[in-house]
Amino acid sequence: MADDQSRRTPADAPLLLDVMLGKLATYLRMCGYDAAYALDRGIEADDALADLADSEGRLLVTRDSELASRAGGLLIKSLDVTDQLHELANAGFALELSDPARCAECNAALVAVAAGAETPEYAPDTDEFRVWRCPDCGQHFWKGSHWESVEETLSEL
Incomplete structure (x- = not known):
């Protein structure tokens, strides 16, 4: 290296x-x-x-x-x-959640979806949740139940 x-x-x-x-x-x-x-x-x-x-x-x-x-x-x-x-x-890694920043599927940097913008059927309404979108693969992300589960796992480290 x-x-x-x-x-x-x-x-x-x-x-x-x-x-x-x-x-x-x-x-x-x-x-x-x-x-x-x-x-x-x-x-x-x-x-x-x-x-x-x-x-x-x-x-x-x-x-x-x-x-x-x-x-x-x-x-x-x-x-x-x-x-x-x-x-x-x-080994020194900070393992804490913040706002979604990277796509969990493809690793691209996420972009925020504007309030009031349409989302796919699987994603929540942007007036109710902050939503992020991957510009590379199109996936949408928000802090839902999976987020809470990961947060709980990380809090126990």
Whole structure:
């Protein structure tokens, strides 16, 4: 990895998560992290992951100890996502929810939907809830019951 990447703190590093960490990527995105996921990029091979992390200046987060060592990445040992979150918290990651900032599906930066604007049938009325939209995949997000469940999980870390 380049020298500037090795000096980054978890709080400011864009991330690349390997194929074993898809659920963790969703949690990190909900916490506002730029958390690219290998399968979203169609990449599974270790060398390709290491090269992508290096070329995009991302911290590689992986469950593969050899890959973490070789690529200067962060090794996650746990299988359970709550335990993985504990590992990240212990590594200095701030794991708190704020307003939605990243798409949980594709990692793009979200944009606020104006009050009174139409939303898809699955999304709430913008006069009742703040709603955000992903400009890349079109998904809509709001702080609903899933948000509360994630907030509860994070509060127990």
